[in-house]
Amino acid sequence: MTTTQVSEAGQEIDKLLALHPKGFDLSLDRITRLLDVLGNPQDRLPPVIHVAGTNGKGSVTAFSRAILEASGLSVHVHTSPHLVNWHERYRIGKKGERGALVSDAVLADAVRRVGEANGGQKITVFEILTAVTFVLFAEHPADVAIIEVGLGGRFDATNVIKTPAVSVIMPISLDHQAYLGDRVELIAAEKAGIMKRGCPVVIGHQEEDTARDVLVSIAERLNCPLSVYGQDFMAHEEFGRLVYQDEFGLADLSLPRLPGRHQYANAAAAIRAVKAAGFDISDTVIDKGLVTVEWPGRLQRLTEGKLASLAPKGSEIWVDGGHNPGAGQVIAETMANLEERDPRPLFLITGMINTKDPAGYFKAFKGLAEQIFTVPIRGSDAGIDAVALADDAVTAGFEAGAVSTVAEALGAITAMFDGDPVAPRILIGGSLYLVGDVLADNGTPPR
CATH class of the missing domain: 3.40.1190.10 (Mur-like, catalytic domain)
Incomplete structure (x- = not known):
């Protein structure tokens, strides 16, 4: 935002x-x-x-x-x-x-x-x-x-x-x-x-x-x-x-x-x-x-743009601003349905503000996400520190680590998949602030 x-x-x-x-x-x-x-x-x-x-x-x-x-x-x-x-x-x-x-x-x-x-x-x-x-x-x-x-x-x-x-x-x-x-x-x-x-x-x-x-x-x-x-x-x-x-x-x-x-x-x-x-x-x-129908920033597929180009070739990239446990549940269900039709390793890039429930949000992705990258939120002074958010994800049972930007997270995922024939599925979300920053940086703002 x-x-x-x-x-x-x-x-x-x-x-x-x-x-x-x-x-x-x-x-x-x-x-x-x-x-x-x-x-x-x-x-x-x-x-x-x-x-x-x-x-x-x-x-x-x-x-x-x-x-x-x-x-x-x-x-x-x-x-x-x-x-x-x-x-x-x-x-x-x-x-x-x-x-x-x-x-x-x-x-x-x-x-x-x-x-x-x-x-x-x-x-x-x-x-x-x-x-x-x-x-x-x-x-x-x-x-x-x-x-x-x-x-x-x-x-x-x-x-x-x-x-x-x-x-x-x-x-x-x-x-x-x-x-x-x-x-x-x-x-x-x-x-x-x-x-x-x-x-x-x-x-x-x-x-x-x-x-x-x-x-x-x-x-x-x-x-x-x-x-x-x-x-x-x-x-x-x-x-x-x-x-x-x-x-x-x-x-x-x-x-x-x-x-x-x-x-x-x-x-x-x-x-x-x-x-x-x-x-x-x-x-x-x-x-x-x-x-x-169109609704930007809510399970929106990124197929091109500056940030999208940093992901492994053939990646499936989604952005969603859902940020509470209820939203996490429906987003995770959608990721699970996609997994049934087209199996890919799922990575989360997540940022949240301090009025939300990180544990409740992460819980929905148990058994789905292979790894979580946490990022600070540039567009809000109420963002949860990325290291603290990564600790929340680890406590919830995930492999997780903090990075400074979404671009850095995408670069880290790309390094993992060098030469891998199966490109990952990547979900960027946890906050509308984060999604706004991503769409702006990607060069694909709502029209």
Whole structure:
């Protein structure tokens, strides 16, 4: 999540970072005040699909966007955090074609205006940037807006939307415990804060029954039209196809472009969310969305670029920003499935920040990874020391060692495979910060 692009918008945001804290201070008071000064642009948005969850919210956002754009609709999309440039947080919808990242001049102007409207009052930069989302999306007409929660739900700065077309809650697991609680039911209650009385709710696949029970209970108390994965809709693979089912019947679809079996449930949640939001979509449109979807930095295959060229010839290189035990589990399952089809030795290049659970993340790769290289995170002052992270990996039962850069790790792997006919599989991840640095260094930032 570096800001390597020298841009007018980046300069404006840097000014704000010098004045205001970058992190989270969960409250709606500050952004409510600022939005009132701005004329409450959040009340002038197209229908909103509001997405929360510990894991999968980015994927369901990407699937929903792809399906809606396949139907010819213009779709605004807000996601956070960004990987390489701030502009990634704001995709502006275009009628009849794919939306594009906001232009530098338009973003710089919006940031400047919102900063001036704040008038030097206490606020976090995330809150200012969320207000920028509402200004941009209100000023540029579109058919629908997909808005991803930053942290939690109840007190997240995006949670000023009064009547979402649908609120989507994706899988919940332990993460950000300092802010949200140390039990999944507590975290579920925080995420459920984006539900609004009488507005549709879609609950994605939940590994924890306690999380699902909390979400269902709150939705029912608010009289929300409710769709629950595994009960009201579901999806599975059959003969190389994705079979989606809800009360309207069965749909025979292409498998999603995004790798990993966990994406079947994410795709199903997106299909259900788009329908629950009131959009009439055909199976043909859904199919087109599934095969055109893109989501950078999440099980993204690197096939070329400056860093990729440092790996052994023929290597299979993946990057993924998943950083908690739940994400580690689904990533490891994907690596295991790849291993079944195409056996290769797996190497991990991992960097993490100090709010995460390294042992829980590494545990998922037991029996899969041959060796782990740990690296510092250049884009964050909260990174875990690479030596300490390597010690965590050793404690978890892996052969591991610290290196100074991803390039050094790739060079070490290349030295091991000099002349070996079987090229390795390499997974670079553990942090979105690390993935952002890798995509920037590789010369393949999100577009």
